[in-house]
Amino acid sequence: MSSIFVLGSGAWGTAIALSLHRRGGHKVTLWAHSPEAAQEIVDAHENTLFLPGFPLPADMAITGSEEAIRDAEIIVSVVPSEFLRATIARLRPHMHSGQIVVSATKGVENRTYLRMTEVIAASLAEIGLTLPIGAFSGPSFAQEVAEGQPTAVTIAFDDAVIAARIQQEFSSETLRLYTSTDVIGVELGGALKNVIAIAAGVAAGAGLGYNSAAALITRGIAEITRLAVACGGRRETLAGLSGVGDLVLTCTGSLSRNRTVGQALGQGRQLPEILSSLGGKVAEGVFTSRAALGLARQRGIEMPITEQMELILDEGKDPREAIRDLMMRPGKDEL
DSSP states (O other): OEEEEEEOOSHHHHHHHHHHHHHOSEEEEEEOSSHHHHHHHHHHTSBTTTBTTOOOOTTSEEEOOSGGGGGOSEEEEOOOHHHHHHHHHHHGGGOOTTOEEEEOOOOBOTTTOOBHHHHHHHHHHTTTOOOOEEEEESSOOHHHHHHTOOEEEEEEOSSHHHHHHHHHHHOOSSEEEEEESOHHHHHHHHHHHHHHHHHHHHHHHTTOOHHHHHHHHHHHHHHHHHHHHHTTOOGGGGGSIIIIIHHHHHHHOTTOHHHHHHHHHHTTOOHHHHHHTTTTOOOHHHHHHHHHHHHHHHHTOOOHHHHHHHHHHHHOOOHHHHHHHHHTSOOOOOO
16 A cells, blocks of 8 residues: 655645545545645535535545655645745655655746746755656546546656556556656646647637637647757657647647636636636646746747737737737748
């Protein structure tokens, strides 16, 4: 039996905890950001704020204690990207060698342009702690994972042996893991697709059809791949679950928060009002667009869709004008 500590009680963290508990053979603990938030989940017997309708097993531990992470063999980090660094700083005094960290957050940190595994590693390095840190990503809506619908994702570690261990520990009848050693490609595929999903939502909200959606998805994976490869990722990774797979899901699925935000923007609603309507849930693409573009400029990579999304999100550009500017760019060779 492994002791698994799921760090973050949002919809995705709760769904992962439920999947691991359903698998059996593990002691699963779900961590909330405060004792009060943890108690609310305990009292309701479900996560009514982020994943209502899914009763939590009585033998799944729910805690807001930072010290509880000491007993974990495997830590699954599902903290939103904007809060990750501060959260790891809170818990790192209780972390220790021998633990394995799996990052399931899809984002890029603003200002530093670091991937989530890099943020965790940098924070731990401040206290002289080095742990194996991998990335868990793929086409996986939290609600469907919680329901036990068949889902396939990628688990990536630099060390293939550790990736194989997590594959064995997490795999079940409803969750299938494929291993990889391309942490960079897996992380950037998962993070950058959220920006393209906002673009797909904008197109839908503006009343555009399937031609437009197909074009956005195809050109979106092209620019994601360009940046991932420039950062050291592998092109073939972006053709897999954590690239094309996750992009297609997030751009077309009605459960996608990023697509929902884009659709509302395309309908003329304002971003602050849209975000407040999410009820505390996070659309990571809103925070990732600026960081992704900064990383692209740092690497000298052109990302026209991402650039237009940043202008819509940060400067209030009219979505229809952004679509027109994308269509009127100078002609290019496809490859």
